[in-house]
Amino acid sequence: MTDETDENKTRKNGLYGGVSTELTENMKEGWADTERRHLEPIEQAAHTARRRTALSALFPGELLVIPAGNPKVRSNDTNYPFRPSSEYVYLTGDQSQGAVLVLEPRAAGGHRAVAHLLPRSDRESGEFWLDYHGELWDGRRNSLTENEQLLGLPCRDVRTLTERLAEARGPIRLLRGYDAGTDAALADKVTAERDIEFRAALAELRLIKDEFEIADLRHACRATARGFEDVVGILGTDTPTLERAIEGTFWMRARIEGNDVGYASVCAAGPHATTLHWVRNDGATRPGDLLLLDAGVESRNLYTADVTRTLPVDGRFTPVQRRVYDAVYAAQSAGIAAVKPGAKYRDFHHAAQRVLTEHLASWGLFGGRSVDEAYELGLFRRWTLAGTGHMIGLDVHDCAKARTELYVEGTLEAGMVLTVEPGLYFQSDDLTVPEEFRGIGVRIEDDILVTEDGNENLSADLPRSADDVEAWMARLRG
């Protein structure tokens, strides 16, 4: 369960001069029975059961293996906070490290799902305290029986899994890359091609969100809006605010209301906003700057919002900032309007990018070329840089492994949730744009649920238009 080296463990025990037989015996006894006997299933248990049934129907007669993964070493004996694989979470609702879900084919059809988990630490062997990541150090785990009640599926000791897999006969599909032990145990029994199909199927199942997922994303968006309000609360109007302070303020909201942030927050002051992946966050705002904040709360169930607002730190856009902002706002509005069931996935992207191209043309940035020509040649991309959106869910870029024909070349359906996030980014050293534009970056990003008759903006708690942003900031600052 840990990557810690034996050398490190030995050194730690060595600090106390080793472990005496008396201490070993003493540590085995005197512990109360803490088993919890009547537990209610987790809220999403009925949903995870249905998701497993949908997966089972796609792969009749095959053994399916979906690991949660293991902690990754940050340095020496410290790990990054553990985050289980989205696929495992989707199918179980569980977040245990080192766990593996196995769907065993039944002779009569369908599958029997079994979660393989670490049981409670054995007191007799001393693992609970002699292992630096035993329960005494890292906290109590659920027992297998407790997990059976919570997750609503049979649970087995994961330490017996490798042996069982070695004996497995018949076709097997593995979600690779999360658990080195499982990958090695099945290396001779699976093929890369079949596993890629399996990974795609697991992504495609997640394209349409169920009721539980939509409610959770709604919660993540609401908490995210509160995080943006917290940030406005610390933004100096005539004094600098550190990007790190902005990052930390948002993160506090994410930790209080959710699990974490769903991705590294972009806290980009002034010209940093033109760097799309600005996560260094080592600068500071200056009076008169825009702040581009792209941040999302990941809920306790691990669904993440993905929201961007571009805010004038002193509360008012300058005329040139507003000109750029209004162009992005018009593009985003056109993009959102194109999100509806039956539309091609790419429609919202084209709608938004077309509006941006029209504005860029009106500012004379394509020389003598027409809007049509500039659009055809993709010349707008010098300043729009990125695509207009993506699915969200358990991953910020959700369902990324789905087949092209079902995702980017597919059709929108009710229950899909995607971002609409056009932007304009004028680099400080771009000599092809008027000087007053240089160093301005604007993105507006919302999380849009496709409904039966159109869409719903899940992040609508935050204002979008320039006027509404200014009024909102003024209100928050009292």
Ligand code: GLY
């Ligand atoms: N925050 C990542 C994205 O907008 O795609």
Ligand code: MN
């Ligand atoms: Mn996004």
Ligand code: MN
């Ligand atoms: Mn984003």
